[in-house]
Amino acid sequence: MVFWKRLFNNTDISNTDQKSQFKGEPVNLKGHTDGQTRIFFTREREIDLYELEELCDAVGWARRPLRKVKRALTYSFMVVSAWEVKGNRKRLIGFARATSDHAFNATIWDVVIHPRFQSKGLGKGMMKYMIRQLRSEDISNITLFADPQVVDFYRRLGFVLDPEGIKGMFWYPD
Ligand SMILES: CC(C)(COP(=O)(O)OP(=O)(O)OC[C@H]1O[C@@H](n2cnc3c(N)ncnc32)[C@H](O)[C@@H]1OP(=O)(O)O)[C@@H](O)C(=O)NCCC(=O)NCCS
Numbered sequence: 143m144v145f146w147k148r149l150f151n152n153t154d155i156s157n158t159d160q161k162s163q164f165k166g167e168p169v170n171l172k173g174h175t176d177g178q179t180r181i182f183f184t185r186e187r188e189i190d191l192y193e194l195e196e197l198c199d200a201v202g203w204a205r206r207p208l209r210k211v212k213r214a215l216t217y218s219f220m221v222v223s224a225w226e227v228k229g230n231r232k233r234l235i236g237f238a239r240a241t242s243d244h245a246f247n248a249t250i251w252d253v254v255i256h257p258r259f260q261s262k263g264l265g266k267g268m269m270k271y272m273i274r275q276l277r278s279e280d281i282s283n284i285t286l287f288a289d290p291q292v293v294d295f296y297r298r299l300g301f302v303l304d305p306e307g308i309k310g311m312f313w314y315p316d
Contacts, residue, residue, distance in 0.1 A: 183271040250286040
């Protein structure tokens with residue numbers, strides 16, 4: 143079942159690939175020498191929810207109800223994704239989203255790169271792309287919650303752990 147959803151008519155500020163009509167920012171990937179395929183980052187929100195679920199499955203994340211994922215995407219301030227494009231075919235290989243007060247703060251969630259594309263600089267590139275896009279919206283305070291095994295990944299991007307002793311606090315239902 144095809145389940146494409148154009149969640150907003152948000153157009154990317156960067157260029158369109160002539161061959162595939164793909165709107166996004168081309169990426170030069172470390173060790174990616176295949177002349178047939180190209181990699182892009184985009185802010186376009188046309189995300190197939192089943193493809194996103196497959197990407198999250200690939201890194202072992204617990205499944206979430208798709209209707210809630212759809213809501214989360216709809217009400218996110220920004221959605222960025224990475225795509226492998228070959229001719230007219232495109233495949234989702236990276237994803238991240240941010241919620242925001244649209245003025246001062248944004249929080250980044252659900253950062254994921256497909257295992258086949260990890261350790262090539264794509265996660266770093268996608269995060270830098272998202273930070274650039276958030277800065278272009280005049281957002282100055284960018285936060286996130288890092289799983290313990292990826293703290294250094296974010297630290298390398300300039301994120302600071304517990305600045306001035308500030309602690310993230312969580313409330314969970316009993
Ligand atoms: C975390 C993740 C997004 C990183 O993406 P990636 O494309 O593999 O990372 P990159 O190749 O861009 O790495 C960028 C830099 O971070 C380092 N790095 C990557 N993953 C790291 C990790 N888990 N811990 C510490 N450093 C890491 C790399 O060595 C590289 O360092 P360099 O700039 O000095 O060369 C990816 O591994 C992933 O999707 N993991 C599963 C989902 C996940 O855990 N998401 C985060 C939830 S908070």
